[in-house]
Amino acid sequence: MTKRNTYNEDEELTSRFNWHDYARLGHYLRPYSWRLCFVLITILIGNIAIILGPYLMKIAIDTAIPNRNLPLIWALSGTFLISLVIAFLCFRYRIWAITEIGQSLLIDMRTDLFTHLQELPFAYFDSRPHGKILIRVVNYINTLSDLLANGLVNLISDIISVLVTLIFMFAINWQLTLDSLALIPVLVLWAYLIQKKQRQAFRKLSDKQSNLNAYIHESIAGIKVTQGFAQEANAIQTFDAVADDNRRAYMQAVKIQYALGPGVQNISTITTALIYFIGIQQLGVVVSTGTLIAFLGYINNFWNPVINIGNFYNSLITATAYLERIFETMDEKPQILDAPDAFNLPPIKGDVRFNNVSFRYEEASPLTLHDISFHAQAGQTIALVGPTGAGKTTIINLLSRFYNVTTGNITIDNINLQQVTLDSLRQQMGVMQQETFIFSGTIMDNIRYGRLDATDDEVRSAAKIARADAFIQTLPSGYNTTVQEHGSSLSAGQRQLLAFARVLLADPRILILDEATAAIDTKTETLLQEGLNELLKGRTSFIVAHRLSTIQRADQILVINHGRIVEAGRHDQLMAMHGEYYRLYDSQYQMLQDQN
Incomplete structure (x- = not known):
C-alpha cells in the first residue's frame, strides 16, 4: 500500500x-x-x-x-x-x-x-x-x-x-x-x-x-x-x-x-x-x-x-x-476479499466471539489491538467505552470485516468470518458509523438506502422508531424534501437520526452503533432511547458510546484502553469495582453537575 x-x-x-x-x-x-x-x-x-x-x-x-x-x-x-x-x-x-x-x-x-x-x-x-x-x-x-x-x-x-x-x-x-x-x-x-x-x-x-x-x-x-x-x-x-x-x-x-x-x-x-x-x-x-x-x-x-x-x-x-x-x-490489491472457498453466511442468531484478536493497520506499524477476547451471546447488548483512540471503533470495524484481523479470529454462530462471503455477512449487519453521511437526494431515498426494496410505509415506520418522523414532517416537502450532499441543510442531530432510521430499516440481526447519539441533544436522546429499547430486543448489539448514561442497561460493558480490554461486566458490577469505568463515569457525572 x-x-x-x-x-x-x-x-x-x-x-x-x-x-x-x-x-x-x-x-x-x-x-x-x-x-x-x-x-x-x-x-x-x-x-x-x-x-x-x-x-x-x-x-x-x-x-x-x-x-x-x-x-x-x-x-x-x-x-x-x-x-x-x-x-x-x-x-x-x-x-x-x-x-x-x-x-x-x-x-x-x-x-x-x-x-x-x-x-x-x-x-x-x-x-x-x-x-x-x-x-x-x-x-x-x-x-x-x-x-x-x-x-x-x-x-x-x-x-x-x-x-x-x-x-x-x-x-x-x-x-x-x-x-x-x-x-x-x-x-x-x-x-x-x-x-x-x-x-x-x-x-x-x-x-x-x-x-x-x-x-x-x-x-x-x-x-x-x-x-x-x-x-x-x-x-x-x-x-x-x-x-x-x-x-x-x-x-x-x-x-x-x-x-x-x-x-x-x-x-x-x-x-x-x-x-x-x-x-x-x-x-x-x-x-x-x-x-x-x-x-x-x-x-x-x-x-x-x-x-x-x-x-x-x-x-x-x-x-x-x-x-x-x-x-x-x-493494480491495488483489495485486502478484504472472499476466500476461494467462501460460502454464504446462513441466517444468524447473533452469537459473536472474539478469540485472541490482535490487529495493526500497516505491516510496519505497532499493534492497535492486543489479544482481544470476549463473548456476546445472541440478543445481548455489548457496550464499548474508553478514551478516544483506545481501539473501540477498530473492534467493530473488524466485526464488519472492513479490515482483516492480524492474528486470532472472530466467529458468528461459531462460523469464522474469514470463511463467509462479505455480502452475506454485511447484509445481516446494520452499521451506523461515527461520521454520518447523507447522500444528495430526498429524505425518503436516504433512509431507503438501508434496504432498497422497502416500501414508503416501511421507511416511515423506521423513521418513527428513530424519532426522525417529527422533524421530517416539518420540512417543506416532508419525506420528499431534497437534501444536498452531506445534508448541509440539516443539523448534525437530524443527520444522525436519518442515519439511525436507515440502519433500522435494514432490520439487521447484528446492530452496530458507533457514537449513535453523539450529535443528539438530551431531549432527542431520551426519545431515541425509547425506540432503541424496542429495536435492541432480540438482536445482538454493539454500542460505542462516550455518554456512559446511554449504556447503563447493556448486558456487558467492555472498557477499552490502549487496545486492550481492561475491565468487563455490567454497569453495577463495574461501579462496584471502583476501577477505570468508575472513574470515567464519575468524571462525566461531575461534569454534568458542573454544567447544571
Missing part, C-alpha cells in the same frame, strides 16, 4: 510503467473491434481518394493538356471531384464513429476503475486525500479517452496514408522517394532524445495536478472551518502556492512536449526543399514536370501524417504519466 499522503506531497509511484502495459489497453478496444475494422476500411478508402489527386494531376499535366485531350481532361476532372466527395463522406463518418467509440471506451474504463474502487479497503482511502482519487476517475480518464479512440484510429489512418503514399511515390520515381526518406533517421533520433525528458516532465505534472485537486477538494470540504476561524486569506495563499507549482510543472512539460513538433516541421521543410533542388536539377532529363508536381504533392501527403504520428507519439508519452496512476490504482 502507498504510504500516507497529503495534498502538499507528491505521490510515490509504487510501480513503474512498462511499455508492454499498453497491451492492457487492447482490452478496452476489443469489444469494438468490428466497428474499428469498418472505420479503418473507411479510412483506407478516404486516403486512397485523397492520394489519387496528385496522380490525376500528373496525368493531366504530362498527357491530357499537352495533347489537348478534352475528354480525358473532363474524365480526370470528374474523377477528381468524385474522389473529393468520397473523401469528405469517409472523413465525416470517421469523426462520428470514432467519437462514439471514444465515449464508449471512456465509460468502460471509468466504470472499471470506479468498480475497483468499491472493492478497496478503508485503508486505501485513509492513506491519501480523496481529491487524488477523484482526479484519476475524472480528469485522467478524460485525457485517455481521446488517445484510446481518436488518437489510436488516427494513428492507424496516418500509417495507412503514409504506406499508400509511399506506394504511389515509388511507382512514380523511386530515386526521389529514397531522397525524401533521407532525414527520417534524424527524426527518429530527435524523438528518442526528447521522450525520456517528456515522460518525466508529465509525470511531475500529474503529481502537481493531483496535489491541486486534493487541496481544492479538502478546502471545499472544510470551508465552514475555514470561515469559522477567518482563515480565508491563509487558504487562498496555500491555494496560490499549490496552483503555482502546477503552473510551473505544466510550462516545463509543454516546453519539452512542443520541442518535437518544430523538429518534425523543420525536417519536413528541409526534405521538401531537397526534392525541389534535386527535381529541378533533373527536370526534363529524368523527371517530367507532371512527375515533379505530383511528387511535391505526395511529399505533403507523406509528411502531414508523419507530423500527426509525431503528435500522437507526444500524446502517448504524455498519457503515460496518467496511465501509470490509473493502472497503479487498478
Whole structure:
C-alpha cells in the first residue's frame, strides 16, 4: 500500500510503467473491434481518394493538356471531384464513429476503475486525500479517452496514408522517394532524445495536478472551518502556492512536449526543399514536370501524417504519466476479499466471539489491538467505552470485516468470518458509523438506502422508531424534501437520526452503533432511547458510546484502553469495582453537575 499522503506531497509511484502495459489497453478496444475494422476500411478508402489527386494531376499535366485531350481532361476532372466527395463522406463518418467509440471506451474504463474502487479497503482511502482519487476517475480518464479512440484510429489512418503514399511515390520515381526518406533517421533520433525528458516532465505534472485537486477538494470540504476561524486569506495563499507549482510543472512539460513538433516541421521543410533542388536539377532529363508536381504533392501527403504520428507519439508519452496512476490504482490489491472457498453466511442468531484478536493497520506499524477476547451471546447488548483512540471503533470495524484481523479470529454462530462471503455477512449487519453521511437526494431515498426494496410505509415506520418522523414532517416537502450532499441543510442531530432510521430499516440481526447519539441533544436522546429499547430486543448489539448514561442497561460493558480490554461486566458490577469505568463515569457525572 502507498504510504500516507497529503495534498502538499507528491505521490510515490509504487510501480513503474512498462511499455508492454499498453497491451492492457487492447482490452478496452476489443469489444469494438468490428466497428474499428469498418472505420479503418473507411479510412483506407478516404486516403486512397485523397492520394489519387496528385496522380490525376500528373496525368493531366504530362498527357491530357499537352495533347489537348478534352475528354480525358473532363474524365480526370470528374474523377477528381468524385474522389473529393468520397473523401469528405469517409472523413465525416470517421469523426462520428470514432467519437462514439471514444465515449464508449471512456465509460468502460471509468466504470472499471470506479468498480475497483468499491472493492478497496478503508485503508486505501485513509492513506491519501480523496481529491487524488477523484482526479484519476475524472480528469485522467478524460485525457485517455481521446488517445484510446481518436488518437489510436488516427494513428492507424496516418500509417495507412503514409504506406499508400509511399506506394504511389515509388511507382512514380523511386530515386526521389529514397531522397525524401533521407532525414527520417534524424527524426527518429530527435524523438528518442526528447521522450525520456517528456515522460518525466508529465509525470511531475500529474503529481502537481493531483496535489491541486486534493487541496481544492479538502478546502471545499472544510470551508465552514475555514470561515469559522477567518482563515480565508491563509487558504487562498496555500491555494496560490499549490496552483503555482502546477503552473510551473505544466510550462516545463509543454516546453519539452512542443520541442518535437518544430523538429518534425523543420525536417519536413528541409526534405521538401531537397526534392525541389534535386527535381529541378533533373527536370526534363529524368523527371517530367507532371512527375515533379505530383511528387511535391505526395511529399505533403507523406509528411502531414508523419507530423500527426509525431503528435500522437507526444500524446502517448504524455498519457503515460496518467496511465501509470490509473493502472497503479487498478493494480491495488483489495485486502478484504472472499476466500476461494467462501460460502454464504446462513441466517444468524447473533452469537459473536472474539478469540485472541490482535490487529495493526500497516505491516510496519505497532499493534492497535492486543489479544482481544470476549463473548456476546445472541440478543445481548455489548457496550464499548474508553478514551478516544483506545481501539473501540477498530473492534467493530473488524466485526464488519472492513479490515482483516492480524492474528486470532472472530466467529458468528461459531462460523469464522474469514470463511463467509462479505455480502452475506454485511447484509445481516446494520452499521451506523461515527461520521454520518447523507447522500444528495430526498429524505425518503436516504433512509431507503438501508434496504432498497422497502416500501414508503416501511421507511416511515423506521423513521418513527428513530424519532426522525417529527422533524421530517416539518420540512417543506416532508419525506420528499431534497437534501444536498452531506445534508448541509440539516443539523448534525437530524443527520444522525436519518442515519439511525436507515440502519433500522435494514432490520439487521447484528446492530452496530458507533457514537449513535453523539450529535443528539438530551431531549432527542431520551426519545431515541425509547425506540432503541424496542429495536435492541432480540438482536445482538454493539454500542460505542462516550455518554456512559446511554449504556447503563447493556448486558456487558467492555472498557477499552490502549487496545486492550481492561475491565468487563455490567454497569453495577463495574461501579462496584471502583476501577477505570468508575472513574470515567464519575468524571462525566461531575461534569454534568458542573454544567447544571
